[in-house]
Amino acid sequence: MRVFSKLGARPLGRTLGVLAIGAALMLVAGWLPGGAKATPPAVTVYKTASCGCCGAWVAHLRGAGFVTQVHDVADLQAVKTRLGVPQSLGSCHTATVGGYVIEGHVPATDIARLLEQRPAAKGLAVPGMPLGSPGMEHGDRQEPYRVLLWGTGAPRTFAEYPAAGR
Structure with a gap:
């Protein structure tokens, strides 16, 4: 034809x-x-030099395809204050990516979803240091934890992870 x-x-x-x-x-x-998909924007991480779980979280991000820029800082609280992180959401490291603030051990999949959906918010947080969250792995044990979307009103649940193992 x-x-x-x-x-x-x-x-x-x-x-x-x-x-x-x-x-x-x-x-x-x-x-x-x-x-x-386009390469995600670089994640800029602020942490103290002595924090091992922060390094494990950075490795988790890199394993998921994120490019990271890591800054060891002497006064992490000053960074949190400058970026507007509420004390109630605090953890051991803070990051920025794509105009958002990421506080604590937030899974890479949730960061990717945040960047894809682009909700009106300041960022995501996993308050504290829950066992089993990325960077806080301990065998198959996992405490239940929530990833919170914050910055516009009260923080709300963005993702939830149940307890596992024992």
Whole structure:
């Protein structure tokens, strides 16, 4: 079968092949739905030099494909104050990504969902240091914890993780 155009007759198979290659390139470039996702913005992490679980959380983020910039700071509370983190949501490290503040051991999947959904909020927090959260792993044990969306009214649950193991 031949396809006719202003350029003359062209075999259908060749035309479809060219279209398929073009669509594949657009898919890879992310121009069509289902294409490659853009690289997430870098996560800037503020922590103290002596915190081991903070380093484990950074490794968790890197393992999920995030690029991180880590800053060891002497006065972490000054960073939290500058970024507006309420004391009630505090943890051992603070991060920024894509215009949001991330406080504590927030799972990378929740950060990715935050960046995809872009809700009106200041950021996400996992208050304290719950056992089993990313960076706080201890075998198969996990305390229940919630990831909170905060910054517009009272904090509300963004994700919830049940207890596991014993």
